[in-house]
Amino acid sequence: MEYRALGNTDIKLSAITYGSFAIGGNMWGGNVHKDSIASVQASLENGVTTIDTAPFYGFGLSEEVIGEAIKGKDRSSIQLLTKFGLVWDGSNQGKGIHFFDAVENGNTIPVYKYAGKGSIIREVEDSLKRLKTDYIDLLQLHWPDDSTAISEVMETMERLVEQGKIRAAGVSNYAVAQLDEAAETFLPASNQVAYSMLNRSIESDLVPYAIQNKVGIIAYSPMERGLLTGKYFQDGKLKEDDHRNEYFKQFDLHKVKGFLDKLSGLAADKSVSLAQLVLRWTTLQDGITVVLAGARNAEQAIQNAKAMEVSLSHEELTFIEKELTHVISAN
Known part of the structure; x- marks a missing residue:
């Protein structure tokens, strides 16, 4: 495993970082508690020391599972990353911006983007309790909140750093202009954004900015929510309430399948899975600090960690790049 500096801080994160959206259950067709615990613990045992979560993932469940999974572990060897700014419990009292309606156990739950000072402080205290810890290594605004001044958000986080609540x-999901505005108050250590073989839009402006200003990039959805594992093309069946039924419609699936068929040959030559090859490619891209990889069970977590053992030559990277041009141009 490689451990990389987070932006301009002295915090080191594992290049493959455990992404915990799926173990929250909501929007992912549920979860199995014991498997979720095992997936976190297997990650830690295989060098994935960084865990990314958020209160919204399972409406607190993901954080609770992680808190349970790391109980008794050496806290100083684990980096906990969580978020704030998606409010669903009514505590925003009508403030903020309606984002979307989530569905949980048949109930519709309005979710708001809200990052006012008081709300941030409350969310942090709730996260600390669920995670069973007294500090958070990296606290992240989950989505931009246009109803709250960026300066207020950054000033609040700066105070939390000074108080030792967060490191x-x-x-x-910040654009370059938003990062620039944030930096006028307090330069963020990182920006967590969507990035994958099929979604490389950040390479034009955000990556150069991040490199120049020492802002870490945490890449989420590198597997495009499982599409790039190739498993979808084997059976194509998802549970009815799985959000990916709609999400996958944005891609030319015929083109994607053709690309994955070619990439599968390269993976087979290396005796690795398609997912491992995709993850490793993502970690090798300019400006990318760490890559999030979700796991529902221990075996998936182990395989994610082993992705860092995959070696890709200059010729192989060129081959992948050439094949990708056909797919990206189609989407």
């Missing part, structure tokens, strides 16, 4: 402050 570093980051954002998610």
Whole structure:
């Protein structure tokens, strides 16, 4: 495993970082508690020391599972990354911006983007309790909240750093202009954004900015929510309430399958899985600090960690790049 510096901080994160959206259950067709615990613990045992979560994932469940999974572990050897700014419990009292309606156990739950000072402080205290810890290594704004001044958000996180509640402050889904505005108050250590073989839009502006200003990039959805594992093309069946039924419609699936068929040959030559090859490619891209990889059970977690053992030559990277041009142009 490689461990990489987070932006301009002295915090080191594992290049493959455990992504915990799926173990929250909501929007992913549920979960199995014991498997979720095992997946976190297997990650730690195989060098994946960084865990990314959020209160919204399972409406607190993901954080609770992680808190249970790391109980008794050496806290100083684990980096806990969580977020704030998606409010669903009504505590925003009508403030913020309606984002979407989530469905949980047949109930519709309005979710708001809200990052006012008081709300941030409350969310952090709730996260600390669920995670069973007294500090968070990296606290991130989950989504931009246009109803709250960026300066207020950054000032609040700066205070939390000073208080020792968090070690570093980051954002998610920020554009370059928003990062520039944030830096006028407090430069974020990182920006968590979507990035994958099929979604490389950040390479044009965000990556150069991040490199120049020492802002870490945490890449989420590198597997495009499982599409790039190739498993979808083997049976194509997802549970009815799985959000990916709609999400996958944005891609030319015929083109994607053709690309994955070619990539599968390269993976077979290396005796690795398609998912491992995709993850490793992502970690090798300019400006990418760490890559999030979800796991529902221990075996998936182990295989994610082993992705860092995959070696890709200059010729092989060129081959992948050439094949990708056909797919990206189609989407």
